[in-house]
Amino acid sequence: xxxxxxxxxxxxxxxxxxxxxxxxxxxxxxxxxGGAFVGATQxxxxxxxxxxxxxxxxxxxxxxxxxxxxxxxxxxxxxxxxVRYDGTVDESLLRIEGKWTIRKDTSGTxxxxxxxxxxxxxxxxxADAEIRK
Numbered sequence: 001x002x003x004x005x006x007x008x009x010x011x012x013x014x015x016x017x018x019x020x021x022x023x024x025x026x027x028x029x030x031x032x033x034g035g036a037f038v039g040a041t042q043x044x045x046x047x048x049x050x051x052x053x054x055x056x057x058x059x060x061x062x063x064x065x066x067x068x069x070x071x072x073x074x075x076x077x078x079x080x081x082x083v084r085y086d087g088t089v090d091e092s093l094l095r096i097e098g099k100w101t102i103r104k105d106t107s108g109t110x111x112x113x114x115x116x117x118x119x120x121x122x123x124x125x126x127a128d129a130e131i132r133k
Contacts, residue, residue, distance in 0.1 A: 005093040007032040008063055014112030016100055028059065028112060037061050041072060048078050055079070063089065068096050085110060 012028040026043035039059045061070025072083040087098020094114045101107040
């Protein structure tokens with residue numbers, strides 16, 4: 001029997017797509033407490049003209065029920081924009097889908113799925129058991 005999750009905490013992978021069809025994959029680590037979350041992302045460098053092959057970013061966001069909103073802040077010189085993500089998480093907290101926006105003229109869609117189904121659920125169960133003691 002699968003444990004029902006109570007937060008977005010864990011490892012995720014997904015992709016964001018531009019309106020013209022190009023897709024970029026990414027990985028994310030999220031730590032959620034009380035509906036607010038922080039985390040980090042890694043993605044291949046597909047737009048910055050440098051020798052850096054991986055772009056790292058920090059994320060900050062909130063989850064209110066199934067609504068998920070976060071902003072991604074890149075950690076690289078030469079990237080001066082933040083990206084806003086607005087989406088919906090499924091009932092089991094395993095998949096998030098939505099839209100990303102940079103300014104009003106650049107946007108697309110994204111999805112992300114949980115990578116650590118077994119390990120994170122086990123950790124949550126142990127934490128829940130400690131709280132009940």
